[in-house]
Amino acid sequence: MEFRVLGPLEVTADARPVRVPAGKQRVLLAALLLAPNTVVAMDDLVGLLWDDGQPDNPRAALYTCLTRLRTALGRHEKGTAARLRTTAAGYLFEADPDTLDLLRFRALVATAGVAARRGDTAAESAALTQALSLWRGPMLRDVRSATLHRDVVPRIDEECLRVRERCHEIGLARGRHDELVGELRSLVRRYPFHERFWHQLIVCLYRCGRRVEALEAFGEIRGRLREEMGMDPGEQLRELHVAILRGDPGLQTCGVGGVNSGRHGHSAAS
The missing domain is CATH 1.10.10.10 (Winged helix-like DNA-binding domain superfamily/Winged helix DNA-binding domain)
Structure with missing residues (x-):
């Protein structure tokens, strides 16, 4: 089974x-x-x-x-x-990757990690893409348990979000900016406070030559955070905003994390 x-x-x-x-x-x-x-x-x-x-x-x-x-x-x-x-x-x-899709997903993510450590981005991307293909939509909406959906499901959903983030990073590094915009717009609608997706969307828009839209996207996430959560965007998003205003040439080639790609801004799940 x-x-x-x-x-x-x-x-x-x-x-x-x-x-x-x-x-x-x-x-x-x-x-x-x-x-x-x-x-x-x-x-x-x-x-x-x-x-x-x-x-x-x-x-x-x-x-x-x-x-x-x-x-x-x-x-x-x-x-x-x-x-x-x-x-x-x-x-x-008791389960294994052959009998449970969650374990199969985690095994593929582990395979991608091995490929990343040896610098094989193509193999990493292939494994992550295969892992994401196992997701068939929102988890367990046909299972009625408020506690399960509040306390357990979000932790596993976060595993999927991290894989999506990494896939976007690889896509950005390969110059796939145009084709990523649509997917990222969909994701920020579904996860309106997930700052990493907003950051990646803004970078995509800027690298596509859509500077005004990139600034509008920053304004949208800043407005959402201030209005609904009483906070400003994280440091990474703020630095990206300043870099766009300045026309920083490094934005076209810097790591996908932005000007300082080693740091991650805060995010809040929807």
Whole structure:
């Protein structure tokens, strides 16, 4: 069986869709898949499954939910039920990159890191592109757990954002400014306070000869931050703004981080 969490929750057996029971069993499976090969404490699972409205005997209810989930998965592949393990501290789901897309994504990112360390940008870019192709949309929107989406999903979503940032850096270094503008505009709409994406968008616009639009983009993120969060853009964005006003020739060739590419400005997730 294969399990997918980088988008809607999906389970397949021999490439055929497997129906995951609705309700708490679906939340339990998602919670364990987001922490593969790691024991998730019972109290944490109870919080993820029932948010603020716990049953009278939450541990018994959790065990019942696990038993039903094992039964449902075991109908399609006997060995899969054994992946759901019980320990004294909690429950865990055993997985590997061949069975879980999250682990496959992380393995590809690790492969990209190896390529980066040996200076093979082409191999790094190929691995990162393959990793991003595993994402099928917003994570687990079909899993109903406010706590899961507040406390767990954003941490994994951040892994994807870091990969996207690095892909853009490589694209900028290769002069792909025109083709990156559209993607970056889409990303700043989805993550309106993610300063790194704004920085990359502004650099792209400037290098495309669209200086006015670059300055307008800076004004937009500055306005958003001041109005909604009561703060100014981070140092890196401010330095980029000054460099554009001055027409700094280094902007055409400097590292994608901007004038001082070793530093990162602050960002706030939406």
